[in-house]
Amino acid sequence: MQALTQTLTLVGLEAHLIRVEIESRRGIAIFDVVGLPEATVRESRVRVRAALGQLGIPLSSHCLTVNLAPADLRKVGAGFDVAIAIGVLAAIGHLRVDQDELSQTVFLGELSLTGAIRGIRGVLPLLAGAKARGVRRAIVPRANGAEAAAVAAGGTMEVFVADALEGVIEHLDRKQTLDLATMPIEGPRPTEDGIDLADVRGQPTARRALEIAAAGGHDLLMIGPPGAGKTMLARRLPTLLPPLRDEEALEVTALHSIAGALPPHHGLLRRRPFRAPHHTVSDAGLLGGGDPPRPGELSLAHGGVLFLDELPEFRRCALEGLRQPLEDGFVTIARARSRATFPARPMLLGAMNPCPCGFAGSSRPCHCSPERVRTYRARVSGPIVDRIDMHVALPPVELDALTADRGVANESSAVVRERVARARDAQHDRRTRGRATAAINARLGPADVSGVARPDARGLSLLRDAMEKLGLSARAYEKVLRVARTIADLDGADGVETRHVAEAIQYRLLDRRLSEAA
Ligand SMILES: Nc1ncnc2c1ncn2[C@@H]1O[C@H](COP(=O)(O)OP(=O)(O)OP(=O)(O)O)[C@@H](O)[C@H]1O
Ligand SMILES: [Mg+2]
Secondary structure, X not given: OEEEEEEEEEEOOEEEEEEEEEEEEEXXXXXXXXXXXXXXXXXXXXXXXXXXXXXXXXXXXEEEEEEEEOOOOOEOOOOOHHHHHHHHHHHOOOXXXXXXXXXXXXXXXXXXXXXXXXXXXXXXXXXXXXXHOOOOEEEEEHHHHHHHHHHHOOOOOEEEEEOEHHXXXXXXXXXXXXXXXXXXXXXOOHHHHOOOHHHOOOOHHHHHHHHHHHHHOOOEEEEOOOOOOHHHHHHHHHHXXXXXXXXXXXXXXXXXXXXXXXXXXXXXXXXXXXXXXXXXXXXXXXXXXOOOOEEOHHHHOOOOXXXXXXXXXXXXXXXXXXHHHHHHOEEEEEOOOOEEEEEOOOEEEEEEXXXXXXXXXXXXXXXXXXXXXXXXXXXXHOOOHHHOOEEEEOOOOOHHHHHOOOOOOOOOHHHHHHHHHHHHXXXXXXXXXXXXXXXXXXXXXXXXXXHHOOEOHHHHHHHHHHHHHHOOOHHHHHHHHHHHHHHHHHOOOOOEOHHHHHHHHHOOOOHHHHHHHO
């Protein structure tokens, strides 16, 4: 007898439908899997045989051939197990189920030897692909139920969750219905993990820079002595950011799902990601890699923040590797047998000391030779510094600020977040009304900059002077205007005024110091 079931596989973020064709004949026990299966898929035979054995269904008198089509697509992973097991049951006549019904359903999930169904990676993008192809039903592991529900929500596809193969069989036999995938309760609000901008004392310039960066999605580099609060400030950036918009949330959750980085029983990610890879991270860990290719930290930070603490400690080639993807907004990983493209558009947040000992330019004596300082700064200047929109120097925290009562002069994340949200709404509104092509100032193209970020006449001449005096590059010119646009948005101003430009220039004062080192 023959049977046909369906499952899905991913190439990058793109889902492909896989037909599982099973032929069964009476005869000696053979179980072949063909159609370009990798080792994990071939091993499926062992798991399926054991799981069916547990249910009292021996395969010892069946000669089985499983064909995974299309044959030219490489099949990797254990996610085909359930589709193969159900196909085998139908082919050996153990499961009486309408073939039409089977062809309307996709099965996802890995089997354990006892028949339990284990969660797999990538369920969200897999189901999104199924839905786009008009598939009407899916059965997925319960562990992936929350992300599956995010795809099913309000749509035309029914998604059921299963704990074990037995439940799937009973469902198809109409003896018992599986549970529908349901959305979990919303995750905690950004400030509920106990960190808040109000914890940071003093550092008004850096706090302001963080607010501007959050409002316009700008990249920011913080430079300052040890213990000034750089890491502390950076970790509070997510508390200032608005939640992901719907279409962003789907994409971000899909990336985390593929990487296996989705918290268990978690539906759509609403909080913007914050990724802080250690400086010893491998190239593959940072940019993505593996076979099949998986997203790296850069793509896991998409839509959120990539924080590179102790920036000069990162290997130079790792930073070089970031440059192109950050410019393009995506990263392509090519392997001998596969190739994948993942979105990669985070805000870049960097922190570093001004010199190896950390005290250059502060009130404490610095013991580094000019040569050491130059080498240290040169590690970041070429690849990264020029493309970062804003630089800010942090002085050591003043004693008065440190000893002041908490909350006296400090605004909380909630207050700042509200201003950021208003500024972001203004940017979104400009795009909706066709005045700009990007919904975030950091992504404004050259035409947008000369349209919506053109300053008044005094602002323009101020900027000209600054370019000459500070030796700013043409790239920096546009960056200053984008930042000035964000400052105007925070100010609720329609046009970019002189004072907005003047403030934006403040965040380029370190250009010459940093580039002299290169
Ligand atoms: N501005 C500040 N307000 C309140 N506490 C601070 C501030 N700056 C530093 N601290 C305290 O010092 C600790 C270290 O600060 P943090 O790690 O942010 O410094 P850093 O600038 O990143 O230093 P390094 O250059 O050594 O990485 C913080 O955990 C906090 O307890
Ligand atoms: Mg630090």
